[in-house]
Amino acid sequence: MNALLRTITTGVKSLLLQKMRAGLAALGIFIGTTTVIWLVAMGEGVSHRAQEQILELGAKNIIVRSVEPNSSQDNANSRVKKFGLLRKDHERIVATIPGIRDAIPMRETRMELRVENRSADSKLVGCSEEHLQMNQLEIARGRWLTPRDRGKKVVVLADQTATRLFRHQNPLGKSIWVGSEFYIVIGQTKPRTASAAIGGSLDARDYNLDAYIPLQTFRDRIGDRVLTRSSGQQFTGEIVELSQITVSVNDVDNVDETAAIIESLLKKFHKTEDYAVVVPKELLAQAARTRAMFNILLVIIAGISLLVGGIGIMNIMLATVTERTREIGIRRAIGAKRRDIIQQFLTETLVLTGTGGLLGVLCGLMCGPLFRGIRAAVTAISPDALPPIIYTLEPRIAPWSIGLSLFISLGTGLIFGLYPARRAAMMNPIEALRHE
Structure with missing residues (x-):
């Protein structure tokens, strides 16, 4: 030593x-x-x-999303592409697959919101009452959507969307342009951390730039066809009935089996693979x-x-x-x-x-x-x-x-x-x- x-x-x-x-x-x-x-x-x-x-997606959840296919004979020569999940798909999933606790549909699209001389390019989300808890959103003021709002022209603004439209004003009770119609603001959500893209299966998402309306209102007032003007002053668009269905099962052990059944069910009624079935627990692995x-x-x-x-x-x-x-x-x-x-x-x-x-x-x-x-x-x-x-x-x-x-x-x-x-x-x- x-x-x-x-x-x-x-x-x-x-x-x-x-x-x-x-x-x-x-x-x-x-x-x-x-x-x-x-x-x-x-x-x-x-x-x-x-x-x-x-984990926020839920270990017992299965995310079924609409995906625009690379090519399709029906869409090849059309400026308006039709693809994605159907309301019938939601009905079939609920009616035929056992062990399902919830199947929550959603429709979303880009939309410019306006009030006076201010505007915000927002993601307009047509959703149900369960969307708040499912995405860990919290209400900052006002209230969230309720069953009695179905079909009504009411909107809940995300944090940054409200800030861009109203700056430091209270947006509750104010009217805003959503597309070509007026909607009444009934609530505002708290800031929420943005999510990054996960494994190529889920896109990045900034929840602070959203605006939420009842799914029935989306269908009645906006419809499945959404058109946008391209740089050459030509209209292009898409026809999508549902953007996403979130399926919750009763037991985590049934997730893989239920996902396989959903995939086979969709394959039976869709000519092209214009959907994606994402299992969060597989993403974890x-x-x-x-x-x-x-x-x-x-x-x-x-x-x-x-x-x-x-x-x-x-x-x-x-x-x-x-x-x-x-x-x-x-x-x-x-x-x-x-x-x-x-x-x-x-x-x-x-x-x-x-x-x-x-x-x-x-x-x-x-x-x-x-x-x-x-x-x-x-x-x-x-x-x-x-x-x-x-x-x-x-x-x-x-x-x-x-x-x-x-x-x-x-x-x-x-x-x-x-x-x-x-x-x-x-x-x-x-x-x-x-x-x-």
Whole structure:
């Protein structure tokens, strides 16, 4: 133990003789270790947010969505495309499939809302009363849609939609243009975190730019055909009866079986595959696999930084061996063995990499506060510079990344320090003593 302590003390003293060089060598390991922890933390944050969004869909839910097919003989020469779920599909699902607790339909389209000289390009959602709880929405003022509102021209505005139309005014009881008709505002929802696209199955969604009307009102007042004017002043459009049906089952064990029945039922009555059946619990498994692959990729990228740092360590240690050739010869002449020389130079290398690794871990643990500080600073300078999804992201330190980064940093020092140490140990003592 005493011999080991003397070796470590000697190694530290030798490094302190060249503080700048030793610091630059440790800097490469510091950057690599910090990079491992930071990249994994950001990846864990993104993955955690995605899994939260999937869980919000409900483990017992099955999402059936209308999807515009790539090609169709009926739509090939038409500017108005007809596709998607039908009201008959909703009726068939409810009537024929056992074990279903709820089947909630929804219709949505882009629509410009106007009041006086202000307008908002919003997503108009025709929905039922259950839509509020299903999407974790909360009422800020007023009320949500009720059964007695069916067929009436009433609307609930999302937070940013209300702000764009009324700024800081209370929108309750006010009239707004929805398309070509007036609607009365009966409520406003609280801000809700935007959701990112999940696995290519569900699109990104900003709930704060929505406007909600009764599904029956959507059908009566707007209809299934929605037309839009293109840049060439030509009308294009779509005919869609339902945009989505959210099916809830009584038992999570029946989700896969029910989804398969729904898919076969839709396939029987649809000529083209203009629908998608999404099972949230399958998305969770997919998200877990993606998370593992993403973390492996990030660790490889960060490992490259440690590799570069290790090459720097080896380069400096080789230069140190050359500079200390005479010292090595003296130590060998007074009885030091080759293993003692190897031990000394490996100790110096491990001190460098260990110091860089520990400092890198400390900096890596500051990932969350630094990320929030940079985000706040950028927002203060330019409020619209960052996309909304950045404000929902929070880095999550993975404990395993700390151990892995330290292991890699020390392993890098051991691997890249072994050659310089062996080169020093294999020197001929007589030739080393003659070195000037």
